[in-house]
Amino acid sequence: MDTEEIYREMANSIVSLDQEKAVHLANQALDESMDLLQVIEKGFGEGIRKVGDLWDEGEFFLPELMSGAQIMEKAVDIITPGLQSSGSERQSSGKVLLATIEGDIHSIGKTIVATMLKANGFQVVDLGTDVKAEKIVDEAIKGDIDIIGVSTLLTTTMVNQKKVIDLLNQKNIRNKFKVIFGGAPVTQGWVDECGADGYAENAVESVKLVKELIQ
């Protein structure tokens, strides 16, 4: 099997949601000392892009999108130590911090977004649910974060999203971070009112938004 064919197999393992095969191919790449950056870019990465296309075309649904992203993550996890020991590193698309805001314990939307971002090469720090604005800002500073994503499902806790922006302004560090909001009640009007940088309607859109903002 030539290298190009192995890359195709890797991509196919993601598209066919075949975790066993993806894990096997990732280990094979290590064993055979393949160019691991290319393995991610031309192999598995091509697969996750295809999964995104199939989603856009209406062929794939959320469970398939999530599974594809998780298999991608597994394959990358296997390859990463090899990459590091060879002195190279997968280029991070950026660092994103995610949290569901104080008072709200809904996590499903945030979890989907985190998975999709990771699959697309972003480093994700997920602080979980019911997180105070102060902690979000502290962790963003500590983690050298590029984008802060704050989620809420409840109208009652939506107001706390604004606290994150207010805190950043108070500390005079608003321009150091892009801040995006997520969650069912969030609208462009709310984003504008708070002075946030954007929001997305779904996980795939959120990846596009983050890519745009990080450029």
Added chain:
Amino acid sequence: MGILRPKVTLLNEEYKKKIFEEATHILESLGVLIENKNAETLLKEVGVPNQNQRYFIPSDLVKKCLTYPPHEITMYDREGNPNLFLKEDKIHFDPGSAAIFILDEKTGEIREPLHQDFIRFTQIVDQLANIEAQSTSLVYSDVPKDAQDWHRLYTTLKYSRKPIVTGTFRKESFSIMNELLLTCRTSEKDLAEKPLAIFDACPSPPLSWSDLTTQSVIDAAERMIPSEFISMPMSGANAPITLIGSITQHCAESLAGVVISQLVKKGAPIIWGGSPAVMDMKHGTTPMGAIETMMIDIGDAEMGKFLNLPTHAYMSLSDSKIPDAQAGLEAGMGALLAGLTGINMISGPGMLDFESCQSIEKLLIDNEIAGMVKRFVEGIHDYGSPFAEDILKDYDQTNELLSHPSTLQLFRKELFFPSPILARMTRDQWKSTGSLSSRKRARLEINNLLAKPPQVELDASRSKELDKLSSEYLSSGKK
């Protein structure tokens, strides 16, 4: 009631038992996360094993607690008259609650509601014959955020006599809302005996009761005010994809609520409600108009009936963004299925877009649907036989039956009379009145309804008392 009460059932006794047994086992083995200190104390006092706020509730405690709550609840109107009977297969409708948007019928735009919108909404619900309860259906943005829960109750009490389904957004608000309710009763005891409002309490799937929602159950139980448990598993996302798995999870989450409420006070009134949904696997949304969502609702309510509790469901909603054909078909199917299940409190009329947007136009169309459903569940009446023969004998003399005594006597009982929103006129009449859609005809009805005086005028002193409380709490730090 008719010869038979029309029914739909999805579960048989064997499966209800299986679901119940598994739900109790889940509570015992997986436990439930309780984030409220008061509830934790209550559970610890009766020796419930726990670890990191997860309480492993023994099934015998669940079964014991199920013996306490009342099997039926009568709701009273603002003036203290019995109004709703949450028991057996009786059905009542109330508007879908807590929408964060309103579809402005004048502009066709979806926007954030204002206090004035909620006043209009409440005044209209007051006039609707088939929607017997109010709900605090809009979250309006022109009061302080901290007042957004109790201020809606204040407004509802000011503008309508009907019982209310409501809820808190902050723990501090329950006592304010209790004070508002007490303006309509002589004492706490009177309010307990003649409940005027139901408080929704929503556990978080899977298997978690937040601080706020648990405190609402506790505050309500202490005062013998009805709590309505709104467990909302999302199939395939935070609940099993299988309908039966979601029903089982709903049962476990709701049973935890039963235990909390009954540990606070034996016999505290509770309603077995829910707002489950399947997840739309394309959009990641929670379609309330999905047929599978309705199937879970039915299964949940059947479990409530199995446990001898009054029932509730969010049905008669639509995910459409405007009152169009989709809105009609989803609301119609949901309302009819809820009626056929005999769900005591059906929350949903007016609601669009996954419980996020209220539309008065849809509300008025749904009022027609509710009327039809109520007629349907009455079934076919037997007025004595022969059923037709004698009447047909008389036809030969008159060549018509319109003036027949039986017609005159029974046509108002046999037939549901829709408002002009439903087009039953001839095509020519329809054309001559502008060829309007039902949505447009509903829009025309709005002003007619608003022009009517309230069903019952609010007593002036009570009105003053409500205003005083509202002003106090708006201006004080206790908002």
